Amino acid sequence: MTRTRRARALLVLLAVALPLVGCGADEPAPAAAPSTTAAAPTTTAAPSTPASQPVAPLTGLPVAAVDPRPALAVKIENPPIARPQAGLTEADIVWEQLVEGGTSRLVAVYQSRVPASIGPVRSTRPMDPAITAPLHGLFATSGGQVPYLQAVSAAGLQLFSFDAGDDGFARQGPRSAPHNVYLDPAPLYAAADPAHQAPPAAQFGYAPTAGTQTTVVAGAPTARLDLRLSPEAVPSWTWNPLARVWERAEGADPAFAADGVRVAATNVVVLRVEVVETGALDPAGNHVPETLLTGRGGQAVVATAGRTATVTWSKGSDADPVVLTAADGSPVLLAPGTTWVELVPTGSGSVTTVP
Incomplete structure (x- = not known):
């Protein structure tokens, strides 16, 4: 090879080697060119609000869905000859009222559960419209005096009668x-007209969580509640801490339904009421009394969770439910569950709480 050719070859080798200088392990590699693609913005999903749990309107108990049927109020008798009654333990709310002869009669209200048989069914009385009108549902009775039956229909209820x-x-x-x-x-539910097919509105307020019931917040421990509607009607309610219900007795006898189940309630609401004579007579010649509720109010005792609290009650029109107000002015909150409402006369009746 000539000197000129060797020189050219050497120049070629140098040209190839020079770009490799500075790329050894001790030197940093050239920085990569910045990307022209913007990073996707980070997003945070909005917190979801859990849907509120539906509750049965007449018990406040959680349900998968509120049953669309209306409330059914049934007039049931309560002297010793009528006991044990059928269907009594399935009622959401039961009202006990004083009737002629010193005995009591019941208005049992069904919506969340409906038994196959209810009774014995008896006739209506003048205070029934004030009790049942806020339900705007169905009313079942064996019959009654014409003015009382007309008052039930006038109060916005759909009336069903054995006598009819x-x-x-x-x-x-x-x-x-x-x-x-x-x-x-x-058959009554099947015959409900379009104006009486909707579920009822709530009749009482219920505590959203355990420990917020009015009796727990501002009540006193109570083992038993003794009531006297008349000398013949002396029910009592005893707290069962294991079952967490108030168990009913008629005088000294524990109360059972026809199916053998003990009659009990989650709440007992006692309203002190004025009872007057109407001037009407029953077939036996007894004077028919009336419990005054509409446009009235007074003292009440609420029994829930083994405790009682003295509160007040008031009611506007027939269509308005009874309003319970605590001593501090707040609405009374019951425990979710079944409720018995006891209408105890202010004159002849009495209410005794036993610690």
Whole structure:
């Protein structure tokens, strides 16, 4: 190879080697060119608000969905000859009222549960519209005096009567008339007209969490509640801490339903009420009393969770529910569950709490 050719070859080798200088392990590699693609912005999902749990309107108990049926109020008798009654433990709310002869009669209200048989069913009384009108539902009775029946319809309820020949009523069982009328509720629900098919509004307020019931916040421990509506009607309620219910007794006798289940309630609400004579007579010649509720108010005792609290009650029109107000002016909150409302006369009646 000539000197000129060797020189050219050397120049080529140098040209190839020079770009490699500075790329050894001890030197940093050239920085990569910045990317022209913007990074995707970081997003935070909005916190989801859990849907509120639906509750049964007449018990405040959580349900998967509120049953669309209306409330059904049934007039049930309560003297010794009528006991044990059928369907009593399935009622959401039961009202006990004083009637003629010193005995008591019940208005049992069904919505979340409906038994196959209810009774013995008896006739309506003048205070029934004030009790049941806020439900705007169905009312079942064996019959009654014409003005009382007309008042039920005028209060916005759909009336069903055994005496009128409506379906669902029948005489059955070993008792003699008039203590043997029983009701199958299914035909009444089937006959509900378009204006009486909606579920009722809530009748009482319920505590959202355990420990916020009015009696727990501002009440006193109570083992038993003794009531006197008359010399013949002396129910009592004893707290069962294991079952967490108030168990009913009629005088000294524990109260049971026809199916053998003990009659009990989550809440007992006692309203002190004025009872007056109407001037009307029953078939036996007894004067028919009326409990005054509409446009009235007074003292009340609420029993919940083994405790009682003295509160006040008030009611506007027939269509308005009873309003319970605590001593501090706040709405009374019951425990979710079943409720018995006791209408105890201010004159002849009495309420005794036993610690």
